[in-house]
Amino acid sequence: MKVIAEDLxxxxxxxxxxxxxxxxxxxRHKHPIEVPDVIPESEEERxxxxxxxxxxxxxxxxxAESKKLAAFLTTNAPWEPRSY
Structure with missing residues (x-):
């Protein structure tokens, strides 16, 4: 999606x-189905x-980096020891 602002x-x-x-x-059974491939036309689309x-x-x-960081973070208060 591209949002374009214009100075009036x-x-x-x-x-x-x-x-x-x-x-x-x-x-109709809410199972994913294939759709036709996109055919880019403009230089921007290509x-x-x-x-x-x-x-x-x-x-x-x-x-993956976010998951590593989340695994490192704890809900312990700063004065509580970290359990590994």
Whole structure:
């Protein structure tokens, strides 16, 4: 998703926010189903499509790092000893 802001006085446009969303198509029994592949048409779409696997790898890496950090954190008060 791309959010574009526009200065109403000058007409200047800028990217205000971006996000990548994932949707899952489901059949009438609510089971995931395949959908036709995306066919990128513009240069922007081709670039986003081609860079998708790299973004997915980066998300997977960040998720793994977040899990490591969460495993390290405790709910102990600072004066309580940490149990390993």
């Amino acid at each position: 006085m000058s007409g200047e446009r800028m990217i205000a926010a971006t996000a990548f969303l994932t949707f899952v198509a489901k059949d 670039n986003l499509h081609e860079s998708g696997p790299q973004r997915a790898l980066m998300r997977k890496t960040r998720r």
